[in-house]
Amino acid sequence: MNLDPRTARHGRSAGRPFWSRYLGGRRLAGGPVAFRLLAALLLPMIAVGPVLAIGSPRPAQQASDAGPQPAELRVALDDNYPPYSFRNADGTHVGIVKDLWALWSQKTGVAVRMMPSDWNLARQAMDTGAATVIETIFRNEARDALYDFSTPYARVDVPIWFSSDLSGITGVESLRAFTVGVKDGDFCIEWLTDQGITAFQRYSGFEVMVDAAARQETRVFCMDDPSANYYMTKRGVQGRFRYTDPLYTGELHWAVRKGDAALHRLISAGFDRITPEERKAIEQRWIGRSLGGVSPGLIDLLLKLLAGLVVLGIGALVWGLLLRRQVESKTESLRTAVAALTASEERVRTIFDSVNDAIVIHDLDSGAILEVNRRMKEMYRVGNVPLSDIDVGMLSSGTPPYTAEVAADWRRKAGDGEPQLIEWHARRLDGALFWAEVSMRRAVIDGNDRRVLVLIRDITERKAAQERMEYLSRHDALTLLPNRVLLQDRTEQALARAERNGRLVALVACGLDRFKTVNDSLGHAVGDALLRATAGRLKAAVRDTDTVSRSGGDEFILLLSGLPDVDAVVETVASLHERMAVPFEIDGQELTVTLSSGVALAPADGKDFATLLKNADTALHHAKAAGRDTHRFYAEAMNTEAVAHLSTRSGLRRALERGEFLVHYQPQVSLETGAVIGAEALLRWNHPDKGMVPPGAFIPIAEDSGLIVPIGAWVLAEACRQGAAWQARGLSLSVAVNLSALQLQRSDLVRTVTGALDGSGLDPLLLELELTESMLIQNTDVVMDNLRRIKAMGVQVSIDDFGTGYSNLSYIGRLAVDKLKIDRSFVADLTSNHDSAKITAAVIQLAHGLNLTAVAEGVEDAATLAALRQLNCDVAQGYFLGRPGPADAVEHAARQVNPFKVGV
Known part of the structure; x- marks a missing residue:
C-alpha cells in the first residue's frame, strides 16, 4: 500500500461506526429503556448511510457527460486485504469492493473484470496497461503524477503488532533493535525506512505474515488494522499479540491513469447511481449488522x-x-x-480500586481469596469468575519452584509475622504467564488477625528488559552468537573437564579473507548479511557441544571441546574450509569468500583462555601471511601432521576421479576339500607419487571424511563385476566385500547393492557382505532394516573380527547371518596360546551350533592350518594360502585340483 503523508494521522476515531459520533460512543444496548426507545425511533432518521462509500458523494451525472462507454473495465486490486478484497477458504475472490463493482456494472451496463492478485502484480498490471482501474490504493505525491484518484472511501489505521511476551515496543524508536515483518510492497516499508528502520523480513501477503508470527518466525510486524484482526481471528491467535498506537492512518481510493478524465467521470457517475441503502446492504454483508431501525x-x-x-x-x-x-x-x-x-x-473502595498494584486478601485458615481490587481482576483476567471459584493454585505457573505449595509456605511465613518480598512466575486465568513482584504481610481486618494482605506488581516488561540486557551482554548483537565474555566462561569449563578426562580442547580463530572489499563495494547491509550467513555455516560445521562466537568485525572464534585426538581437530577445520567454499546467496547476489584460521590446542599451547586465544590469533596471522584460504596450527609439529592429513584427504577425492584405486583379492579355501571357493575384495591405492599406499594410512581418513561411502560403492561395483566375470568363465567363486559403518547406516545402501548386482549380472548368492560386531549396536533400527532387505535379496552376510567386540546373538539369529570370521589375533596364536585355542574352538562350535560357516583369518603357516582342520573349521584365508593380489591369481588357484593337499 502507499500513503500520502499529508493524510496520515494518529488515533482510531476514523474507524468508529457512524452512530457513535452522534451518541457519544456508547453502545445502544447499554442505556436505559427510555433511551433505547428514543434511539430506536430516531436512528432511522439520522442514519444517512454507511461509513463505507465508494465514489464521491456528488449528484448523479448523465452517462453522456462521461463520454463513450468502454466495453469492459479491468480492475486490478490486492487480494489479501479483508474485508475489502480477499479470498475465502476455497480460493474464491470476495469482499466489499468486489460486490460494489458488480453492482456498478449492473447500474452502468459496462462489464467489469476483477483482477485480484498480489499487490505488486496489481500495480504492474495497471502500469503496463493490462488494467484500466486500480483499487484499494493509498495516495501519495508520487502516485498523483501517475493516477487520478477518487475521493477516499475508507480510513485504515496501521499500527505495529508484536508478540504478547515482548515489552517495550511503543513506536518507531523502539523498533531499532528488531527485524520488522512487512508485506512485500507495502507502504509501511517506505514509511519505516524514512524513520531510519531498515531491518525487514518480507512476506508475500498479510495472511502469510500472520502465520509466520503465530509460529514466532517474526516477533514484530507492521499490518493494517482490519486485515490483522481478520487473519488473527481466523487463525485463533488474536490473544497472542499486542499493538501500538497507529503509526499512520491511510485512506483507500480507486484510481485511473493520469489524464483519463472521461473514464474517471464514467466511474464516478456509476457509483453515484448506487443508493445508500444498496451500499449499506453490501457493507452489512461483510462487516455485520449494527442496530438500525425498528x-x-x-x-x-x-x-x-x-x-x-x-x-x-x-x-x-x-x-x-x-x-x-x-x-x-x-x-x-x-x-x-x-x-x-x-x-x-x-x-475506601475508590482508593482500593485506584491502586496500580493488584491487592489480594487471603484467609490463612481456609486459603481462600476474600477480597480483590480492580487491578487484580485486570492483571489476572478474572472477568466475571466468582472469587469462590478461584483456586489459589491456579495463579502460580506450576513450574518449580513456582508452585502452589511454595506459595502457601510464603503466606504462612507472612501470617507468622515475617513480611515477604519475592519475584514470582504467575499465571493468569486464561493460561498466560507473567512475572510479578509479590509483597506479603499479616493484616488484621474486622478484628480477625488470620488474614494476609498480598500486593502484586506486574514486572514482566522489567524482567524481559533485564533478560534482554543480560543476553546482549553475553552475545553479539548482529549474529546473536556468544561474545568473548561467554566464550571465556565456556572455555574455562571445557578446560576443567579436559583436565579430568584427558581430552583435547582447541580454540580456532577464523577470519574472512578480504571482507573489507565486500563492505566497501556492496555496502554494510550486505556485509552484515554475509556475517550472519557465515555464522550459520560455522555453526553447522561443528557439533552441538562446541561453541561458535564472534569477537568483532569479520573474526569468529570456535571452541572445540572433548576431542579425542588432533585428527578430530583437523577434520573439523577441513570441514569449515569446505563449507565456506560454497558461494553465498546474499540479496540476489552470489558471493564467494574464503576463510583463514589459526588453531591453538590445550594443554600443549596453553592452559588458560587468554593464552590459548593469543596463540590462536598468532596462528591466524601466520595463515593470512601464507596467502589466506588456509589454516595454521600454533605448534609447527601439528602443522606438519595436519598438512599430511589434509594432503591424504585431498588425494582421496582425486583418486576416485582419476582411477587410482584398484581391488586385490585374497583367496578363501575350503578346509574340507582344499579348493578355492571364494575371495575377499581388498582396496588398494596406487598413488602416482607415493606408490602403493597401505590401507591403514588412508582408510581411517576416508571414514572420518565420509569419502568411504563413494569409495565403498566403487569397490562393491568392481567386486561384483569381477565375480560376474568368474561366473561367466565357469567358476562359482563367492566374492566378499567389507562394509563400513557409514555405508551400513545409510538409507540408500540397498539401492547401492541392487545397482552393483544389476550392473554386473552377478548371482546375489555369490556376493558376501562383511560387517563388524560393533556395527550391530550402532543405529540399530536402520542397520537391522538394511540387513533384512539385503538378506531378502539372497546376498550372504558375515560377521568379521568375531570375538573382539560385543555381539548380540539374538541379532545374529534373527538376521540369519551366514558366516562368522574368527579374528586373526586368535588364529595367529592358535598353536602357541592355550587361551586363543580355546576361544577359537568355542567360536567354531558356536558357528556350527547356529548352522553358520566358520571362517579363520590370518593363517600364516602349515601348523595353524592343520590345527584349524582338527577343530573342524570350515574355511580359511591368510598369507599361507595366498596373498592378496590380482584377480588372475585367484582364478589360477581355483582351477588347480586339490592345491592344498587335502586327503593326500
Missing part, C-alpha cells in the same frame, strides 16, 4: 408498553408519596448515618 409493529408495542408503564409509574408515585410522609421523620437520622458510612466506604 419495525412499526414493534414501535407500536413499545409505545403501548411505555403508556402502561407511565400509568403504573403515576400510581406508584402517589403511593410512594403517602408512604414517604409516614417514614420521613423516622428515617432522617438513619439516612444521615448511612450517607456518612457510604461516603466513607466509597472513598
